[in-house]
Amino acid sequence: MDRFEAANQSEERSLRSVGPWSTVEFEFESDVDYARPYEEVDVIATFVGPHGETFRRFAFWNGGRSWRLRFAPTAAGLWAFTTAATDRTNGGLHSVAGELLCKEGSAAPLYEHGFLRASGTGTHLEHADGTPFFWLGDTHWRFAWEKWDRANKAGWSSQFRDTVDRRVRQGFTVYQANLLSWNPPPFWDRLLAGGEFDVAFFREVLDPRMEYIAASGLVNAIGLAWYAAVDGHPSAMVRLARYVVARYGSYPLVWTLGGEVAGYEPATRAQRLAAWRDVALAIQRDDDYRHPITAHLTCERPMPAEFQNEEWLTFTLSQLGHGDLDMSSEHWTDHLAAHPGKPLIEGESFYEGLTSVEPNGRRPVTDTMVRQVAYRAFQSGCSGYTYGAQGSWNGAWDSESGKSMWGDLPWHEGVDLPGAEQMGFLRRFYESVDWTSLSPAPELYSTESWINSTMYRPHVASNATRDIISVYFGETYRHDDGDAAVEVSDEGTYRVEWFDPRTGTFESVYDAERAENRRLGLPCPPTPGDWALLIRRNVG
CATH class of the missing domain: 2.60.40 (Immunoglobulin-like)
Structure with a gap:
């Protein structure tokens, strides 16, 4: 009798149950009070599935003596796990065993088809069952700062949740975000200075947002911070990456490392790329789901070619920019010709409502400008596009707080701009045919x-x-x-x-x-x- 058959007999038992690709959480209590649990001990669980498949998942410290373990089974049947802690004397964390039952059926198409990977043709992303994935992203670099239970928009109760709901209705499939953004919360500086790890920020701010995105059927294309966050502290970013993989790696994700990872200063370019490479390798080592890994690139011409020959890079996430440099479609086709076998997704270009930085004069980006970049991207071989709206990409609560060189449109106006709805139409156009078979x-x-x-x-x-x-x-x-x-x-x-x-x-x-x-x-x-x-x- 195999484990799948055993699962049928186990349903009478009191087991945790969940659908395929959906997250279930287990809680453990440490026997020991560690001074710095975030750094002092690792706890890893090995899950064995109904057909002998195995996955490793790291547990994460959740404050005090509390540790959590999150796992998403990939197939129906009985799964069993056993933990191993680096502190083998800690009976609350080491050699703990458990089981769960994965039942067929799921609510969202995302969970029906599984997590993402590169297609065998190297032209697009697909789900675990081979179903093509249409990347249509919406940008929220400061999603942790968006209000959870307040909204200054008539008829809305949550800046964050109502925006997610709107984008899902419009046909978006990806939520492109950054955990610490370009001005990290105070805990990051305290941590680098030897202070305590602020687990409450993850538990109270990030957890509900990450869960809501996943429950809404969106893939979270998540970065850790902006490029300069690795300066002087590369090992700290690696440790943070490992914690984030443990805490959120059972959700549908794409790892984008950080924002504009090379930065724009020539003197620090090589060391930043090396530091972010170490982050990517740490993610790859700890993530048995093999979620796609990429890097949000700088705006340069020709398009940056960093990491192209590295095994961990799943696809290229380009940045055509906001008019700073030439935006001809040849930049996409030239990149694909030079680097065949990896999908190309346009990850940042002409956010709607933003004030462009075109050499001949600045102007507000219109829906027409957005459409013309997005359609040209797909016609030129890109297999995805990320949209952005002024006020939404930077989480601007009002005109005063959002005022910058990019404009002062607040989120509650930016979220209504017409280009977002039109991006859903773009998806409808391409999905009316076998879009993955098209090439320039x-x-x-x-x-x-x-x-x-x-x-x-x-x-x-x-x-x-x-x-x-x-x-x-x-x-x-x-x-x-x-x-x-x-x-x-x-x-x-x-x-x-x-x-x-x-x-x-x-x-x-x-x-x-x-x-x-x-x-x-x-x-x-x-x-x-x-x-x-x-x-x-x-x-x-």
Whole structure:
């Protein structure tokens, strides 16, 4: 009788139970009072699953003599664990055994398909069962500072929770955040100076937020701090990383290490990269779930290539920026050509409502500007995009507290900006086809117009057989400036659909036949502005 069969017989017992990929927590009481439990002792549990699979999970100190252990089973059946503490004389922590029952069924699609990994093709992320994961992120670098039980927005009761709920309804799949942000809470400085570890900050502030994000079905793309936090104290950041893996590693996560990990000062670049590399390696050693690991990169041209040859890097999280430097789509395609086999996700670009830093003059970023970057990213080979709204990305409670070079829009106005809803429409557009099969195909487009073939050229993507083609036209494209066409694959008819990225609706759907030279003429869109076009060969 295997462990799965044994699980069926164990249901009569009083066992903790949970669904696959969902977190269950166990509590232990230490027999010893340690002066610095955060640093003095490690407790590791080895879980054995119904088919012999094993996972290690570190327990974490939760204050006083209390220790907790969090685990998410990956398959239905009976799981058993045994702990091992570095202090083997501590009977409350060492050689403690337990069981739990994992039952089929879960509430959110995220828990149905499992945690994330890179696909076998190296082009996108997917769930543990092979289901493609569409990365659509929302930025909250200061999520720990967002109010849990207050909101200065009519009809809302929580700045944090109501924002999460809104983004879930809009179709977002990722919550991109940073634990300590660029101005860490006071406990970090006290810890570096030899003071006590502030477990209450994790227990009372971070725990409910991390749990709420996971319960909402979002993947948390989490960083630890901003780049300079490792200066002079790299080992402290490694220890913090290990604690965070123990405390939150059973949730659906992506590790982004820290914000702009290299920093922008040449004199400290190498040492910062080395320090953050040590953080990544520590996470990889302690995380048996193998959550994807990446690094939030600096805004540079060409795109930074740090860590590309390192085994722990799952995908690249680029930063095209906010107009500081050239934002041509070639930066994505060039990066993918130079570093094939790793997915590329655009992680920070043109936050809506932010005041841009373009060389020719600063201006508020509009929803149109956001759309044009996001669609071009997918058309250029990116497999995900992270949106940001002024006031939300920096957690600005009001105009006064949010005032900076980036603008002074408060969160309760930024959260309502139209681009967020339109990002959900973008997801709808790509998920209407097998989006993971698309790759940049600029060679398929031809036109009589010189200006449309050069300055205002649309972005074309296609699958390998050319029976699915997507075209994105920016608002500057001149639809009345000569004929244009795309090259398709086979004889027969094609379904041609205009998609309005402002409303999320398909319009002017019709069937068209290709010409003998395999060219399919491109129609004019229903109205001016940016539009997406979807072309699919009719089968049967």
